[in-house]
Amino acid sequence: MSKIREMFDQIHKRYDLLNRLMSAGRDLSWRKTCCKRLPQKDNAVVLDLCGGTGDFAMKYCKNMPKLCIIGDFSGNMLTLAAKKNADFKPVQMDATQISLVSSSVDIILNGFGMRNIQNLDGAFSEAHRVLKAGGSFATLEFFKPDKTISKLFYHRIAPLALPFAGMIFSKRNAYRYLVLSILNFITAKEYALKAKNAGFSLKCIKALDGGLAHIVILEKPWT
Numbered sequence: 316m317s318k319i320r321e322m323f324d325q326i327h328k329r330y331d332l333l334n335r336l337m338s339a340g341r342d343l344s345w346r347k348t349c350c351k352r353l354p355q356k357d358n359a360v361v362l363d364l365c366g367g368t369g370d371f372a373m374k375y376c377k378n379m380p381k382l383c384i385i386g387d388f389s390g391n392m393l394t395l396a397a398k399k400n401a402d403f404k405p406v407q408m409d410a411t412q413i414s415l416v417s418s419s420v421d422i423i424l425n426g427f428g429m430r431n432i433q434n435l436d437g438a439f440s441e442a443h444r445v446l447k448a449g450g451s452f453a454t455l456e457f458f459k460p461d462k463t464i465s466k467l468f469y470h471r472i473a474p475l476a477l478p479f480a481g482m483i484f485s486k487r488n489a490y491r492y493l494v495l496s497i498l499n500f501i502t503a504k505e506y507a508l509k510a511k512n513a514g515f516s517l518k519c520i521k522a523l524d525g526g527l528a529h530i531v532i533l534e535k536p537w538t
Contacts, residue, residue, distance in 0.1 A: 319431055319492075320388045323367075326489050327391035331368055334427065337457065337473070337493060338528065345523050346374045346426060349455050349530045352519065359421040362386055364410055364442065365428020369396030369403055371455070375424060376400075384420075386413065387428075411437035415445045423452040430456060430500040439513035443535055452515065452533040458503040464525030469497050503529035 326333065334342045349371075359381045363372040366385035376383045385396045386408045393405035408414045411434045423442050432438045442452055460466045473494050501509070507517050515533035522529050 322489050322492065323389040324391040327368070327389060327395055330392065330395075331370065333490070333493065334370070336490075337427075339468070339524075341524055341527065342427075342455075343370075343374075345455055345528055345530070346371055348521075348523065349453055349532075350375045352521075352530065352532055353422060353451055353453055356381075356421060358382070360384070360419060361422045361424065362413075362415065362420045362445065363424045363426075364413070364438075365425055365431065366396060367392045367426070367428070369399050371424045371426040372396075372403065373399060375422070384415070386410070411441055413441045413445050417444050418447050420445045421447055421450050423450070424455075425453070426455045427457060429454055429506070430458075430496045435509060436513065439510055439515070443514050446535045448535055448537045450535050451518070452510075452535070454506070454531045454533075456503075456506070456529060456531070457497040457500070457527070458506060458529050459498065459500045460526060461502045461504075462522065462526035465527050468527055469494065473497075503531055507531055507533075 361372060361376055361381050361383045363369060363385045366372060366387050369385045372383045372385055384404045384406055385393060386406050387393050388409055390407055393407060396403050397405050406414060410432050423446055446452060460469045503520050507520055510533050511517060516536050518532040518534050520529060520531050
């Protein structure tokens with residue numbers, strides 16, 4: 316895990332551009348689509364888990380007063396998030412050991428972060444713990460491709476960009492890791508099943524752009 320954190324610390328200045336590259340420029344629109352499916356509540360407490368530079372929180376929190384906590388294990392990422400919005404509360408944390416009290420969060424966002432967590436069950440357990448009853452956990456992720464378009468993109472097109480990524484980022488291995496992390500991850504349906512086993516109820520799974528990414532929205536039941 317320390318090696319992964321070090322990698323993200325090294326690429327933090329180009330991370331947003333990397334997301335544009337990995338999503339073929341669609342990630343901003345995907346976040347907007349996801350946010351429209353989430354409840355809007357004044358003065359909600361929002362945790363952008365594995366929040367990186369805060370793009371997801373920027374989209375969800377911009378129209379209504381909310382306490383937005385950006386939680387990430389990369390200190391350099393959090394520095395950039397704080398520069399984007401002075402109202403953000405950056406907190407360095409491990410997703411499997413969230414440094415918040417139980418039942419204190421209304422909304423958890425996670426954009427392209429869950430596949431970087433080695434102990435996924437532990438992350439689900441912690442997310443369930445800190446979320447209030449009736450609260451939502453929204454994941455926007457590059458899951459393991461299981462559709463024709465996504466298989467073509469991540470098995471054929473994305474690897475062709477490795478030399479290009481190396482020239483831009485001087486971190487070809489970082490881009491290689493990100494591609495492999497998608498291919499080695501689980502499918503959206505498998506992810507939803509793990510979440511249900513952790514106590515969440517499934518609200519929706521939505522494939523985006525032929526399955527290049529998926530939205531999975533979960534809820535912590537009232538009982």
